[in-house]
Amino acid sequence: MRLSKRYGRHDRAAVDDVSFSVAPGEIVGLVGLNGAGKSSTIRVAVGVSRATSGDVQVNGRSVTAEKAAASRDLGWVPENPIHDPNRRLEALLDYYAEMSGAPRGVDRQPSLEEWGILRLAQRPFRTLSMGERKRFALAVAACRDPEYYLLDEVFNGLDPAGIARVREWMLRERKGGRGLLVSSHQLRELQAMADRFVFIHEGRRIGEVAADHLPVSVQERLQIVFRPIDEAGLEILRKFGAIERSANGVVLSGRGFTAAAINRTLVNAGYEVERLEPTNPDLETYFLELLRQCE
């Protein structure tokens, strides 16, 4: 709530009066350029950094005033997970779980197995690759079964299998009623999962949109492959919107047209339509449009 974070007295605020919420059973995407304040926002939210002003409430508990109680419901995956480099993974996982109040002697192997790093259980953290570190950070965050997850660039460094695993896990957690705040530059991945997006630029919240509302917010794009591609055919399409040539066809951008209308017009004009493929209104376009409006 009205969160601000300033690192030096005279420095620009890394987070400037940012407010948003994450509900149970919801995935919220946090979108911004490098240095926009996404990681700072998440670090303040999990209590690792202290807010210069404002506060974060977790189930009604203040991260500032009731840090221990509020953190009980939070699981954090940092952008660059750093742990004791010489500890073995299983011992580290034991440590984090038991420091959180978990009893001794609990078998941690299922947690490691879930993230595909059971074979690394006896390896020291320093020997892990970036992707393996991310998987371990996810295991650490999940071992306490918190109500909310804050995932910072969670897909970075993961291989395709890892990304698929994380995607499935996130959807499963959402279904289980967990709330997830996910910052990522991989907007297609984010778009495929998130229910809502919060956009941050230069520390400020510049917009928020529900995934359901994204299509009406941006131009529709249609990939059209027809034969023959000649100037008359292109002229027909220009009546519907702007066109640009692609490798084997045309991309039509605009508002208020339907694929059926385009298809009918081209066929009636004697063209053979091979493919009409709507291109989803993408998050990237929306975000870049927002940035343009800001500047």
Next chain:
Amino acid sequence: MNPFFRDLERQLSTPSTLIVVGLLILSAVGIVATSATRPSVVERNVAITMMYSGEFEFSVFASDASGRPLAGDRITILLSDNNSSTPVGSAIGITPASGLLTLDIRAPLRGYQFSERSSLGGGLSTNLKAPPPNRVIPIVGIFSVAERGQLGLTNWILVSFPAPEGAFVSGLTIGYFSNDTALGGTGENYTVDLGAYRSIDSLVRFTLPAGVVAGYSLVLYLENASGGIQAKGYFGLGVLNAPVDQEGPAANPFLLWVEEMAVLILMAATVLGYVAYGRDRISGALDPVVALPLGRLQVPALRFASAALSLAIGITVAETALVVGLDRYLGVTLPAFLYGALWIGAFGEGLGMLALVFLLSHVIRSHAAVLAGGLSLAVVFTLLWGTVTFQVARLLGLSATVWGTASWQGSVGLLSPAAAALNPVAWGMEAEAPNGSRLLAQAPNPTLAAVALILWVVLPLVATSLLVRYRD
């Protein structure tokens, strides 16, 4: 599981902690073992029994600071005329296993000078008045300088000289002189009126001007019951700037342990603080811990507690090595309060160093700088503390030193504030030593030291907690 015990377990199972604590213990054992087997060469308790009955008979007993006989010490006695300094006779002998050597020199009846030299270093000389004819006047001097020390410009020595039968010690003068000036020259004399004591067992303290490189001498007055001076001895002693390794206290395992372990414990505390907190804090490995359901201040508090307990274990085992070593090598059992004061002092300073490293970890984001800074401060705090205390006290117009007697051999707190603050001598505690002799010791002003120690521990912790609360 309780986070305190879990974090303690983590700290104790960290290889760096095990190595540091292991080195601390190894150093403690090594110091005791090497010092206990090293003979004390200068700090001999020289006992001279001189009897005149037509010839002078000298008995010399050479022993180390702990009273153990020193065998193989080549003793040279030279007797010369008191006025003309003409040599009258000499005798040379080597002390047997008992350390006791008797040498005879025939000489006519008049006053003489005698000097004694030892192959192990040091020596003793005196002027002797001629005793009355046909009368045996035993002049027995069991003379020792049991302790010697310096703090700033203040020097102190402890002398012991029992009077012979039929006589008593009436006075003692101590003077300093430059290396090329004899006693009574430009130096200043300090006279201690001892009254009719049967023996001297007294602390003599004197202050030298800055920059003076001087030796010191004792002039001892022996009188008989009628008040006539029977003997006046001049004892030329060591030079104040003599190398430390020739000093008696350095050969005392207890003092050596205290002096050398003082800096080692602080250096160990520096590394333990870095391992417990600084390393993770600087690298970012502390962040996942802070994100756990713990209070913001709870994390540094837990890490501080586990580092402190690691340090406590190290000090306890290291001091046990000292206790066992003293008992085994010297057969000496020192009072429990002394070990208690030593433990608390070392632990207190260790806590101070831990607190400083925690603070450094917050203001410096460099592994090397935190370690180097901590180790440098450890050396400064141990080696320069006495001087700093002294100068601060002088600036404030306070007494920099306190004096007292204690049963144990030496002082705990010459170098470090905590040991000084807890030094029983500083608080005037006194007891009989196991061998029956009383020793005296000096310590910096205990109140200043106590305040300094508290500030040393508390201020960095307060500063660290403020940074955690309001800056991170």
